[in-house]
Amino acid sequence: xxxxxxxxxxxxxxxxxxxxxxxxxxxxxxxxxxxxxxxxxxxxxxxxxxxxxxxxxxxxxxxxxxxxxxxxxxxxxxxxxxxxxxxxxxxxxxxxxxxxxxxxxxxxxxxxxxxxxxxxxxxxxxxxxxxxxxxxxxxxxxxxxxxxxxxxxxxxxxxxxxxxxxxxxxxxxxxxxxxxxxxxxxxxxxxxxxxxxxxxxxxxxxxxxxxxxxxxxxxxxxxxxxxxxxxxxxxxxxxxxxxxxxxxxxxxxxxxxxxxxxxxxxxxxxxxxxxxxxxxxxxxxxxxxxxxxxxxxxxxxxxxxxxxxxxxxxxxxxxxxxxxxxxxxxxxxxxxxxxxxxxxxxxxxxxxxxxxxxxxxxxxxxxxxxxxxxxxxxxxxxxxxxxxxxxxxxxxxxxxxxxxxxxxxxxxxxxxxxxxxxxxxxxxxxxxxxxxxxxxxxxxxxxxxxxxxxxxxxxxxxxxxxxxxxxxxxxxxxxxxxxxxxxxxxxxxxxxxxxxxxxxxxxxxxxxxxxxxxxxxxxxxxxxxxxxxx
Numbered sequence: 001x002x003x004x005x006x007x008x009x010x011x012x013x014x015x016x017x018x019x020x021x022x023x024x025x026x027x028x029x030x031x032x033x034x035x036x037x038x039x040x041x042x043x044x045x046x047x048x049x050x051x052x053x054x055x056x057x058x059x060x061x062x063x064x065x066x067x068x069x070x071x072x073x074x075x076x077x078x079x080x081x082x083x084x085x086x087x088x089x090x091x092x093x094x095x096x097x098x099x100x101x102x103x104x105x106x107x108x109x110x111x112x113x114x115x116x117x118x119x120x121x122x123x124x125x126x127x128x129x130x131x132x133x134x135x136x137x138x139x140x141x142x143x144x145x146x147x148x149x150x151x152x153x154x155x156x157x158x159x160x161x162x163x164x165x166x167x168x169x170x171x172x173x174x175x176x177x178x179x180x181x182x183x184x185x186x187x188x189x190x191x192x193x194x195x196x197x198x199x200x201x202x203x204x205x206x207x208x209x210x211x212x213x214x215x216x217x218x219x220x221x222x223x224x225x226x227x228x229x230x231x232x233x234x235x236x237x238x239x240x241x242x243x244x245x246x247x248x249x250x251x252x253x254x255x256x257x258x259x260x261x262x263x264x265x266x267x268x269x270x271x272x273x274x275x276x277x278x279x280x281x282x283x284x285x286x287x288x289x290x291x292x293x294x295x296x297x298x299x300x301x302x303x304x305x306x307x308x309x310x311x312x313x314x315x316x317x318x319x320x321x322x323x324x325x326x327x328x329x330x331x332x333x334x335x336x337x338x339x340x341x342x343x344x345x346x347x348x349x350x351x352x353x354x355x356x357x358x359x360x361x362x363x364x365x366x367x368x369x370x371x372x373x374x375x376x377x378x379x380x381x382x383x384x385x386x387x388x389x390x391x392x393x394x395x396x397x398x399x400x401x402x403x404x405x406x407x408x409x410x411x412x413x414x415x416x417x418x419x420x421x422x423x424x425x426x427x428x429x430x431x432x433x434x435x436x437x438x439x440x441x442x443x444x445x446x447x448x449x450x451x452x453x454x455x456x457x458x459x460x461x462x463x464x465x466x467x468x469x470x471x472x473x474x475x476x477x478x479x480x481x482x483x484x485x486x487x488x489x490x491x492x493x494x495x496x497x498x499x500x501x502x503x504x505x506x507x508x509x510x511x512x513x514x515x516x517x518x519x520x521x522x523x524x525x526x527x528x529x530x531x532x533x534x
Contacts, residue, residue: 023187025180025194028204034163034176040197041149041159051147056080056162058140060214061111063132069215071128077109084109088121137218138168140175148183151193155185159197168221191377199366203373204263229272230260232283237449239401246400247291250446251379254284259372262363269356271321274314281311284375286442290407295382303378306371313362317355323482324348327475331504339493340500344483347497351486404447408533411440422523430516431477434470437463447533455532462529466522472515476508 038050057079062068068075072091077084088102104115111134116122142164149157160179165172178198182190219225235253237246257280264273285307292300328348332341362368418433419425425433441463448456483501 023182023190025190026177028175028177029198030201031163031174031176033198033201033203034161034178037159037161037178037197038145038147044196046149046151046157046193046197047147049147051145053143053145053161053163054080056140056142056144056164057109058142059109060137060218061134062137062214062218063129063134065132066137066215067128067130067132068125068134071124073125073128074214075111075125075134077106077111079109086112086115088116088125090121136168137214138166138221140164140166142175149180149193151185151189153185153189155189155193156183157181157185157190157193158183166217166221168218169223171221171223173221173223187381188377191373191381195370195373198369200364200369202262202266202364203369204259227264227267229264229270229276230257231276232257232279232445234449235446237400237447239399239450241400243291243398243400243403244294246403247287247294248379250287251284251291251375254280254287255372255375255379258284258375262368262372265356266360266363271318271325274318274321274359278311278314278318281307281314282438283442283446285311286439287446290403290443290446293403295378299374299378303371303375306367306374310362310368310371313359317352317359319478319482320348320352320355320486322475323479324352327479327508328504331507332500335500335503338496338500338503340496340498343493343497344500344504347486348482400447401450404450405533408440408443408447408531411436411443412531412533415440419523423520427473427477430470430473434467434474437467437470441467451532455530459526459529459532462522462526466519466526469515469519469522472508472512476505476512479508480505 038047041047042050059077061075061077074087074089074091076087078087079085084106086102086104086106087100089100101121102116102118104112104117106112106115113122113125116125142162144160144162146158146160149159151157158181160181161177162179163176164174166175167173180190180194180197216225233253235249237249241249258277261273261277261280264270265277285304288295288300288304288307324345328341328345332338332345335341415433415436418429418436422433441460444456444460444463448460483505
């Protein structure tokens with residue numbers, strides 16, 4: 001997937017006053033996909049000829065402390081053919097098309113600030129660097145092919161495909177990127193063409209796709225950016241924001257968590273990747289539910305259903321990983337003389353390896369790729385002046401604090417309804433309450449910046465403690481299901497494996513039973529934490 005960090009242009013926007021519309025999609029992708037991009041464009045009728053790929057050398061300069069990057073300035077030297085060109089660009093506001101502020105030929109691959117005609121730009125560079133040396137941050141050796149695509153209804157798109165490598169500090173990595181820039185037409189066409197050109201094989205819509213990525217690219221080239229899972233991050237929500245702008249901020253954060261962890265699963269065996277992807281998908285479903293007023297109901301329902309489906313696909317691997325790492329292996333360490341544990345662990349490892357292979361295939365399918373692009377399209381192209389299907393929903397221009405108060409109040413009422421007579425709840429009712437607690441926690445974390453920390457913290461702390469109780473309950477339920485499905489069929493000592501599995505199931509049930517005794521206490525404490533949204 002991708003955050004295909006959509007860049008947007010402001011001047012031509014007609015969709016929303018003061019808000020630019022999508023103009024550029026950029027994403028990293030596989031080498032086969034980049035090499036086939038132009039051939040596929042021709043086969044789809046978007047162009048008549050495949051443009052010639054030309055050699056390009058690009059060197060990015062900055063101070064050792066990356067002063068220019070922090071100031072939003074990009075300084076590069078590029079060589080096309082025999083000519084070196086020095087270019088300077090200021091980073092544009094998010095979602096605005098990149099524009100070069102200064103571009104001049106230079107005789108050799110060295111920075112020549114004195115040749116920058118724009119005195120203000122030159123002075124800004126001098127001021128920001130403060131006499132520090134400008135040094136190469138990374139060097140890219142690429143083949144670039146640029147040409148024009150023509151779609152229906154007079155739509156014109158410029159496509160640039162780069163393939164090669166980037167290097168820094170004696171280390172090099174492959175680099176393959178595609179860029180689609182809307183020249184003329186409606187933004188939705190950009191997404192339609194992207195889905196047609198790149199239906200499968202995976203798009204990394206999560207990184208290195210917009211301006212301001214030079215420090216990341218330098219670190220990537222130097223081998224200093226391992227692919228690590230991405231947890232949810234706080235979203236900056238000004239109290240003055242309306243529902244529409246808040247929805248976009250929160251949904252972008254969900255999308256980026258999802259996209260990044262898809263890449264983690266594809267490139268690593270880190271068990272935190274599936275965990276964080278499932279969390280991202282759940283957070284997305286919660287956010288879509290909260291902000292359904294800001295988007296067409298049919299599209300919200302479809303994306304929530306897709307997120308639920310993908311979450312189930314990811315969940316099978318996540319449950320295997322969690323049971324093995326968090327339950328079975330710790331129990332095996334407690335009982336090193338129990339002979340059934342090696343076969344039991346081996347069976348789970350084999351099942352997890354097969355599950356990871358299958359999930360990687362799923363994540364490269366057309367369905368998942370379309371889901372990623374559709375989510376970005378939903379966030380970035382909707383016209384807030386067009387009403388949704390629900391007259392009962394809050395208007396998009398409503399202040400986000402009012403919307404948050406209402407949403408939290410409604411969700412809290414559902415939690416209270418599920419938790420009535422908590423001691424008498426059946427296992428299914430406890431599971432239903434656990435899901436409601438997750439939903440309100442996601443909602444609290446979305447809206448936390450809108451309220452004083454001193455009011456939110458006590459509620460969130462008590463909520464997390466109660467969730468721990470329900471986590472032990474869920475561990476027991478999931479462990480039994482996983483072990484019932486995954487015990488080895490042909491073990492050296494089947495009776496020993498059954499004994500080891502029984503030991504694990506019994507331990508999780510016992511922990512759940514003892515933890516559940518604390519439920520009433522934690523439930524009462526949560527109830528005494530005054531809801532901060534009132």
